[in-house]
Amino acid sequence: MSYSNTPSSAKASLSSENIKLLAVMVPKIPMMLKTTLFHLLRISETSKYLDLSQELTINVVRSFLTPSTKSLFTISATQKFLAKDPGVQGRIWVANYVAPADDGAQKAIVAALEGLVSPASPSAADMLSALKQELPPSAPVEAEWTGYRAGVAKDATLPVGLSQKELYDEMMKEVTAPTTVLYFHGGAYWLMDPATHRPLAQKLAKLTSGRVYNVRYRLSPRHAFPAALIDALVSYLTLLFPPEDAFHEPIKAEHIVFSGDSAGGNLSLSLLQTLFYLKRNNISVFWQGQQLNVPLPGGVALNSPWTDLTHSSPSCDNNALFDYLPAPLSKNYTIDSLRPECEIWPANPPRRSVYVDDHLADHPLVTVLLAESWEGSPPVWICTGWELLADEDKYLACKMRRDGVPVVLEEYEAMPHCFALIFPDSNGARKCLGDWADFINTATGQKQDGEKGEVQSCFKRIKAKTLVEEILEGEEEGGWEKVAPYSEEEIKRRIAERMRRAREEGVTGLVAKL
Numbered sequence: 001m002s003y004s005n006t007p008s009s010a011k012a013s014l015s016s017e018n019i020k021l022l023a024v025m026v027p028k029i030p031m032m033l034k035t036t037l038f039h040l041l042r043i044s045e046t047s048k049y050l051d052l053s054q055e056l057t058i059n060v061v062r063s064f065l066t067p068s069t070k071s072l073f074t075i076s077a078t079q080k081f082l083a084k085d086p087g088v089q090g091r092i093w094v095a096n097y098v099a100p101a102d103d104g105a106q107k108a109i110v111a112a113l114e115g116l117v118s119p120a121s122p123s124a125a126d127m128l129s130a131l132k133q134e135l136p137p138s139a140p141v142e143a144e145w146t147g148y149r150a151g152v153a154k155d156a157t158l159p160v161g162l163s164q165k166e167l168y169d170e171m172m173k174e175v176t177a178p179t180t181v182l183y184f185h186g187g188a189y190w191l192m193d194p195a196t197h198r199p200l201a202q203k204l205a206k207l208t209s210g211r212v213y214n215v216r217y218r219l220s221p222r223h224a225f226p227a228a229l230i231d232a233l234v235s236y237l238t239l240l241f242p243p244e245d246a247f248h249e250p251i252k253a254e255h256i257v258f259s260g261d262s263a264g265g266n267l268s269l270s271l272l273q274t275l276f277y278l279k280r281n282n283i284s285v286f287w288q289g290q291q292l293n294v295p296l297p298g299g300v301a302l303n304s305p306w307t308d309l310t311h312s313s314p315s316c317d318n319n320a321l322f323d324y325l326p327a328p329l330s331k332n333y334t335i336d337s338l339r340p341e342c343e344i345w346p347a348n349p350p351r352r353s354v355y356v357d358d359h360l361a362d363h364p365l366v367t368v369l370l371a372e373s374w375e376g377s378p379p380v381w382i383c384t385g386w387e388l389l390a391d392e393d394k395y396l397a398c399k400m401r402r403d404g405v406p407v408v409l410e411e412y413e414a415m416p417h418c419f420a421l422i423f424p425d426s427n428g429a430r431k432c433l434g435d436w437a438d439f440i441n442t443a444t445g446q447k448q449d450g451e452k453g454e455v456q457s458c459f460k461r462i463k464a465k466t467l468v469e470e471i472l473e474g475e476e477e478g479g480w481e482k483v484a485p486y487s488e489e490e491i492k493r494r495i496a497e498r499m500r501r502a503r504e505e506g507v508t509g510l511v512a513k514l
Contacts, residue, residue, distance in 0.1 A: 179210030186262030265305025299443025
């Protein structure tokens with residue numbers, strides 16, 4: 001990917017993608033007018049909670065994401081369009097670093113993949129068979145070191161003529177805390193890029209007085225699971241045990257927080273479960289010529305994490321009104337299976353998911369909701385809304401709390417998936433970012449003169465317009481038992497049923513049905 005210090009020209013001629021975008025926007029005008037009218041008349045249910053711009057944004061984005069066999073955009077074209085680098089502009093430092101490939105990370109991931117397959121799972125044999133097929137190799141992993149840049153204009157560009165190492169050194173002159181956020185961007189594992197998440201990384205860096213290591217992990221479908229997980233482990237090892245050409249000094253694990261939104265939240269949790277497996281089984285990792293034990297990070301902070309890749313939670317249907325993510329077409333579907341064919345999709349051999357082989361969809365490193373235990377985890381912060389993923393996020397928080405993990409769960413009334421990124425200038429987003437950073441500061445010891453702060457477990461409900469918090473104190477009030485309406489047995493039953501239908505129907509049957 002190329003990097004530019006200057007923003008793209010606003011006067012660029014219309015490309016074929018722009019023309020296609022215009023072609024799909026025009027038919028949406030009646031929907032937008034209806035949304036506006038219903039909002040102004042207070043007829044729509046969401047108008048009670050959202051302003052007009054928020055309601056329009058949700059409906060327009062949902063209309064783009066809703067599956068359609070007539071879509072003009074292929075997976076490859078969409079991926080390329082959303083990965084464009086807009087340039088680095090504003091009060092932000094960005095320095096690109098490429099960590100070298102190392103086969104030790106791949107071998108550690110393979111050990112966790114094999115060790116965490118449940119023999120009791122009906123898919124266990126298929127899983128093991130899939131694991132023995134060719135795995136993605138380790139590869140160089142790019143990332144953007146991101147920091148806050150004070151004392152410059154809002155339209156400032158990066159200094160000209162500096163190397164990436166020199167840009168990093170300039171950034172570090174303004175970093176006053178040891179905190180490092182290891183960030184994994186969202187986008188369903190096949191969309192987005194660290195470039196799209198620069199504004200968020202800049203805000204987290206500013207609020208923590210630290211820095212963000214924003215990872216450019218390999219995207220599917222060209223690079224299916226576990227390529228992204230291998231890249232995630234390489235990135236963490238890079239922070240802890242820097243290669244010879246690295247810009248930074250070794251970073252203490254307690255000063256690192258895994259963080260991510262949506263699929264990036266899933267990747268954070270998958271990496272954490274991998275580290276649990278290595279630690280519990282006393283498995284070291286061969287990295288840069290050394291056999292090393294890998295410690296756990298200081299904390300994990302997640303925004304709308306995607307924890308169930310089988311889409312089995314009831315909120316996938318029940319919360320469709322408040323989310324831009326499209327509700328399932330059927331009990332066994334994939335949005336992206338309806339995209340036009342291109343050079344990277346459909347996959348060969350065919351599969352439903354852009355990200356993972358069908359047999360591995362219920363592996364606990366994929367659907368992390370099925371992880372047997374979170375015992376020993378560092379503190380965790382989870383933010384969710386009234387979104388399709390709400391049930392799985394709330395269940396995960398309850399499961400973690402039962403396993404003895406300090407957990408803060410924040411549920412924002414009527415908010416869609418990753419609302420703080422979708423509505424970045426809203427009061428709700430500012431509160432969310434503030435709480436997000438506050439947790440990171442506490443987990444890494446920046447709240448009490450360098451001493452590690454104590455994360456107090458709680459579940460918060462935050463009102464949409466007033467941002468008033470309703471706090472349940474967990475065990476004392478019995479709050480955690482009320483947060484998730486579904487038991488562990490019910491969650492497992494739903495996922496098992498979804499997987500059973502998937503095996504019976506098959507990819508060919510799904511395509512023919514649609």
